[in-house]
Amino acid sequence: FPLFSTMEGGIKRLAGFRKSVESLEHQLHDLLELERSEVTPKLGNLEQAELTVLMAYTTASLCFMGLKAEGLNAAKHPVMSELNRVQKYMVKVKKTAEKLRVERDSRKSKVDVEAAKRIIEHNTEPAVPQ
Numbered sequence: 001f002p003l004f005s006t007m008e009g010g011i012k013r014l015a016g017f018r019k020s021v022e023s024l025e026h027q028l029h030d031l032l033e034l035e036r037s038e039v040t041p042k043l044g045n046l047e048q049a050e051l052t053v054l055m056a057y058t059t060a061s062l063c064f065m066g067l068k069a070e071g072l073n074a075a076k077h078p079v080m081s082e083l084n085r086v087q088k089y090m091v092k093v094k095k096t097a098e099k100l101r102v103e104r105d106s107r108k109s110k111v112d113v114e115a116a117k118r119i120i121e122h123n124t125e126p127a128v129p130q
Contacts, residue, residue, distance in 0.1 A: 014069075017065065017069060020065075021062075021065070024058070024062075028058065039051070046096065046097055046100065049093045049096070050093055050097070053086055053089050053090045053093055056082075056086045056089075057083070057087070057090060060079055060082045060086055061083065064077075064079050064080070064083060067079065
């Protein structure tokens with residue numbers, strides 16, 4: 001089947017592709033300018049995992065888009081299995097982040113009843129004088 005049904009349609013798709021790549025370059029510019037060794041020590045484990053899967057997914061996606069732009073069947077290329085693999089890790093990282101958020105929120109909402117009793121007893125006068 002033809003890559004583009006009409007020359008005009010092809011030009012529009014290529015212009016859209018170019019705009020997407022330029023937008024991606026703009027969004028990633030600051031990150032790409034930094035050395036990874038400068039960035040990762042400042043991040044927690046979860047943030048490092050998020051950055052790693054983001055960069056892996058971005059790289060594989062750009063490769064996929066390049067194959068598509070060349071008119072190749074990117075769906076049968078090994079990059080597709082890499083995209084699927086990275087997506088699985090993205091799900092794992094997202095689940096871990098959600099689990100940590102829930103744990104953090106539950107710790108905030110728990111009241112240590114025994115500690116509260118001690119504070120109240122310490123800060124209130126006895127009802128019956130001794």
